[in-house]
Amino acid sequence: MKYTEDHEWLRIEGDLVVVGITEHAATQLGDVVFVELPEVETMVATGDEVVVIESVKAASDILAPIDGEIVAVNTKLADAPGLVNEDPLGRAWFFKLKVDDLSVLDEFMDEDEYADLIG
Amino acid sequence: MTDLRRLPLHDLHIEMGARMVPFAGWEMPVQFAGVMPEHLAVREKAGLFDVSHMGQVILRPRRDMAQLAADLAALMPVEVAALPEGRQRYGLLTNEDGGIIDDLMFANRGDHFLLVVNAGRADVDIAHLRAHLGDQVQPVNRALLALQGPLAEDALAPLVPAVRAMRFMDVITADTLFGPLWISRSGYTGEDGFEISVPTPGAEGLARALLRNSQPIGLGARDSLRLEAGLCLYGHDIDETTSPVEAGLTWAIQKSRRTGGFPGEGRILAELAGRSERRRVGLRPExxxxxxxxxxxxxxxxxxxxxxxxxxxPSVGAPVAMGYVEADAAAIGTQLLGEVRGKLLPVTVSALPFHQTTYKR
Known part of the structure; x- marks a missing residue:
């Protein structure tokens, strides 16, 4: 598992990259009440706003961590946004990206480095 | 950046795990356990809010209460003289254009009135009141706690048995080991409960005693609770440009005041007669x-x-909102569209409150 400075986690699944948010991020957001997912087959560039998460407090964006094509989204989150708080590292993945070269993940933090970031 | 003011209970909030944020010039706890569980705790049990940031102002008559009541009534489209001793009422300071300078609670405490005003408007209010009432206006430096929820009475009665006999909007003074408490049966959540003004040195002891039968609640849940109860937040739902009629606060203007004699009477009386161009409404996104x-x-x-x-x-289990719409779009049931991130989503004009209030009348 790799981590971004925006508190996303990236997991390789075959030739795809699965993206979610970390437990730290989920805790900071508070209770999630709404998740707006992108359309599948959307091409995204690093930094694009891909997902909107609304908590009881505010709206936050999830940005595309890398360039790629969205090939799957977790439609369960539309009906059960609370999964983001219950199981952020598992059942609450947001989308799967098809990328040209999985080696782009090397630049991201590993678990120890991310643990240092959030102190 | 200006320095934030700290609440008298600041250290207690930190001890209880509060996340602190700036609000209206104060460093305030926005949440403890989380907005959702705190919100539900107030609806189902009892929650304790530190609202010491709010302005507390005594109006002490230079001559007599009757004259002071008349002078205060000249600033608000609200009946003041008929408010009996031991009772509190919702009031609105209006400007010459019929806009709202602030909304407040005022209580007749026998030989004086006690006003509780919004934190962000306290300086404006005090200057405005002083311009008209002079040195009868005396700001009070005390802590203010709100204990809200169906179990609020049970949480407070062990300390002050007399609260069991209070009805909604009653006010009493109770001598306790935390000092003399000024208690009203009121709040900003739609639930039964109390607002308790306490001398600052006694505030922490009182809070700890009340927290034996309640849990701490932050500003986040305070906002979602008042929104479900359909209550206005100054600076958002009402301000110097919105009139009490547009804001749907005509219930606060007693019949005896519907002949004028207050700032902005031209606009307010015309709107009472049925000529308001926009209205505050409840909104239920689909x-x-x-x-x-x-x-x-x-x-x-x-x-x-x-x-x-x-x-x-959280208690409705769905998004809720309030807003202003033109008069011909204000009827309950009107289908509108709200623009969210570039998309037009359906929303229905709905009755307020969203969650039934449970005041003890």
Whole structure:
């Protein structure tokens, strides 16, 4: 598992990259009440706003961590946004990206480095 | 950046795990256990809010209460003289244009009135009151706690048995080991409960005693609770440009005041007669996406208004909002569209409150 400075986690699944948010991020957001997912087959560039998460407090964006094509989204989150708080590292993945070269993940933090970031 | 003021209970909030944020010039706890569980705790049990940031002002008559009541009534479209001793009422300071300078609570405490005003408006209010009432206006430096929820009476009665006999909007003074408490049966959540003014040195002891039978609640849940109860937040749902009639606060203007004699009477009386161009309404978005403050509202493709407060209602289990719409779009049941991130989503004009209030009348 790799981590971004925006508190996303990236997991390789075959030739795809699965993206979610970390437990730290989920805790900071508070209770999630709404998740707006992108359309599948959307091409995204690093930094694009891909997902909107609304908590009881505010709206936050999830940005595309890398360039790629969205090939799957977790439609369960539309009906059960609370999964983001219950199981952020598992059942609450947001989308799967098809990328040209999985080696782009090397630049991201590993678990120890991310643990240092959030102190 | 200006320095934030600290609450008398600051250290207790930190001890209880509060996340602190700046609000109206104060460093305030926004949440403890989380907005959702705190919100539900107030609806089902009892929650304790530190609202010491709010302004407390005594109006002590230079001559007699009757004259002071008449002078205060000249600043508000609200009946003051008929308010009996031991009772509190909702009031509105209006400007010459019929806008709202602030909304407040005022209580007749026998030989004086006690006003509780919004934190962000306290300086403006005090200057305005002093301009008209002079040195009868005396700001009070005390802590203010709100104990809210169906178990609030049970949480407070062991310390002050007399609260069991209080009705909604009653006020009493109770001598306790935390000092003399000024207690009103009122709040900002739609639930039964109390607001308790306490001398600052006694505030922490009182809070710890009340927390034996309640849990701490932050500003986040305070906002979602008042939104579900359909209560206005100054600076968002009401301000110096909105009139009490547009704001749907005509219930606060007693019949005896509907002949004038207050600032902005021209506009307010005309609007009472049925000529208000826009109205504050409740709004129920159809899907799960909250419509936050600033969301533009449309009837078909015609812009008709804007959301002034919005979010998720934990007790409603769905997004809820309030906003202003043109009069012809204000009827309950009117289908509108709200623009959320570039998309027009359906929203229905709905009755307020969203969650039934449970005041002890």
């Amino acid at each position: 899907g799960r996406a909250p419509m936050r403050e600033g969301t533009k509202l449309f009837a078909g493709d015609r812009p008709v208004g804007i959301v002034t407060s919005g979010g998720f209602g």
